[in-house]
Amino acid sequence: xxxxxxSPFDLSMASILLILLSLLSIQMKLGxxxxxxxxxxxxxxxLLFIGxxxxxxxxxxxxxxxxxxxxxMLLAAGREVMTRQKRKFTGWWSMGxxxxxxxxxxxxxxxxxxxxxxxxxxxxxxxYAIPLLGxxxxxxxxxxxxxxxxxxxxxxxKRMMIEARLMLGQTWTQAIGDIRRESIxxxxxxxxxxxxxxxxxxxxxMMTGQILAxxxxxxxxxxQILIMFLIAGxxxxxxxxxxxxxxxxxxxxxxxxxxxxxxxx
Amino acid sequence: xxxxxNGKLDRxxxxxxxxxxxxxxxxxxxxxxxIGITGPSGAGKTLFLRAVADIDDHSGNLFxxxxxxxxxxxxxxxxxxxxxxxxxxxxxxxxxxxxxxxNKIWLEMLGFDYTVLKWNVSRLSSGERQRLxxxxxxxxxxxxxxxxxxxxxxxxxxxxxxxxxxxxxxxxTESSMIWAGHDIEQLKRISERQFIIKKxxxxxxxxxxxx
Numbered sequence: 001x002x003x004x005x006x007s008p009f010d011l012s013m014a015s016i017l018l019i020l021l022s023l024l025s026i027q028m029k030l031g032x033x034x035x036x037x038x039x040x041x042x043x044x045x046x047l048l049f050i051g052x053x054x055x056x057x058x059x060x061x062x063x064x065x066x067x068x069x070x071x072x073m074l075l076a077a078g079r080e081v082m083t084r085q086k087r088k089f090t091g092w093w094s095m096g097x098x099x100x101x102x103x104x105x106x107x108x109x110x111x112x113x114x115x116x117x118x119x120x121x122x123x124x125x126x127x128y129a130i131p132l133l134g135x136x137x138x139x140x141x142x143x144x145x146x147x148x149x150x151x152x153x154x155x156x157x158k159r160m161m162i163e164a165r166l167m168l169g170q171t172w173t174q175a176i177g178d179i180r181r182e183s184i185x186x187x188x189x190x191x192x193x194x195x196x197x198x199x200x201x202x203x204x205x206m207m208t209g210q211i212l213a214x215x216x217x218x219x220x221x222x223x224q225i226l227i228m229f230l231i232a233g234x235x236x237x238x239x240x241x242x243x244x245x246x247x248x249x250x251x252x253x254x255x256x257x258x259x260x261x262x263x264x265x
Numbered sequence: 266x267x268x269x270x271n272g273k274l275d276r277x278x279x280x281x282x283x284x285x286x287x288x289x290x291x292x293x294x295x296x297x298x299x300i301g302i303t304g305p306s307g308a309g310k311t312l313f314l315r316a317v318a319d320i321d322d323h324s325g326n327l328f329x330x331x332x333x334x335x336x337x338x339x340x341x342x343x344x345x346x347x348x349x350x351x352x353x354x355x356x357x358x359x360x361x362x363x364x365x366x367x368n369k370i371w372l373e374m375l376g377f378d379y380t381v382l383k384w385n386v387s388r389l390s391s392g393e394r395q396r397l398x399x400x401x402x403x404x405x406x407x408x409x410x411x412x413x414x415x416x417x418x419x420x421x422x423x424x425x426x427x428x429x430x431x432x433x434x435x436x437x438t439e440s441s442m443i444w445a446g447h448d449i450e451q452l453k454r455i456s457e458r459q460f461i462i463k464k465x466x467x468x469x470x471x472x473x474x475x476x
Binding site for chain 1: 319
């Protein structure tokens with residue numbers, strides 16, 4: 001089986017769809033024409049750029065280079081988690097909660113997969129490490145962002161209830177327990193849903209890509225199952241850790257609800 | 266601990282308490298004693314109770330039976346020095362799920378029977394909520410009660426019943442009570458000493474203001 005390489009002309013053909021879409025947008029006064037073109041250009045430029053980075057990276061399998069890329073990816077994800085929060089934490093914590101918990105869960109799970117499951121030599125071979133980390137990080141990011149957003153918003157809305165429970169002598173973990181469980185649950189729902197419909201409704205992107213690139217379907221499927229499990233693990237652990245850390249931050253050392261640790265909108 | 270009138274022991278001692286722009290407050294309550302706090306809306310009655318319950322930050326010292334508040338676990342302090350907010354909160358579906366144990370006599374004194382425990386919280390009127398929230402608080406057997414307008418939603422008949430139950434409670438359990446409210450006559454009924462918070466100062470209420 002050989003891979004059909006795509007020429008720039010082939011991609012230009014596909015881009016006609018975007019041009020068509022933006023023309024329709026002008027016609028229907030959707031106001032999206034500019035956004036469609038900009039998004040198309042961003043996708044092309046960003047992906048070409050990462051293509052060059054990966055090409056260079058694959059040529060030199062250096063652990064420090066891998067760590068550098070991993071850190072850049074982590075910081076970008078941490079920033080993304082922060083911008084998705086409606087009520088952010090003040091100070092260092094606004095980016096710290098997401099970034100810390102994401103790094104712990106994504107890095108450890110990627111390392112676990114590389115050293116104990118895939119067992120490639122050396123473990124830091126970028127061809128495996130970067131895509132794996134990227135998939136785990138991207139999904140963990142979504143889970144943490146949803147979980148934290150849910151946590152801070154619900155605490156804000158239900159502050160009277162939380163304080164009433166504290167006044168009755170409950171500990172901070174009892175007073176916020178329901179909210180914490182609900183936040184973790186909402187962070188985990190997207191990955192659980194996509195696991196439930198995988199193969200029936202949707203063919204996951206990674207697997208599709210591998211098959212298009214010429215892998216035997218069964219190999220692609222096995223990798224996809226692995227990825228799904230890793231993502232579920234990373235999202236679950238990351239969301240639990242972030243919601244725990246975030247909820248702890250909502251209370252001071254005398255277990256008082258400290259809403260001044262959230263930025264005003 | 267020092268002996269005070271009738272040789273009773275101190276229950277709650279508030280020692281140069283500062284909170285927000287208010288202070289210093291120095292009050293000592295002995296066992297079975299209650300005091301009334303009044304003052305214009307927004308003067309800080311609720312803030313005072315919140316500071317004593319250690320639910321808001323404050324400086325100065327609070328002592329329960331001679332032991333400083335920071336020596337207690339925060340939740341233990343709040344269980345012993347327990348605040349009833351003016352608006353009650355309910356987080357489970359049924360009334361009964363909010364109670365650990367319930368005193369049947371008090372329940373009947375306030376006009377309920379056991380079936381109330383099966384009621385849905387959303388069915389309760391504001392007056393029923395307030396009375397049940399008080400019973401929920403008392404079921405923890407606190408040593409100090411901090412009550413924020415505990416009869417604001419009640420008619421006079423039920424308000425008198427609540428006053429009676431609380432008076433019995435503090436005598437039987439040797440608890441202390443701080444009652445914040447607007448009704449001076451009521452405060453005089455339930456407490457020997459009354460205080461007023463005004464412009465950041467808490468002081469004993471002058472006799473003249475009764476007339």
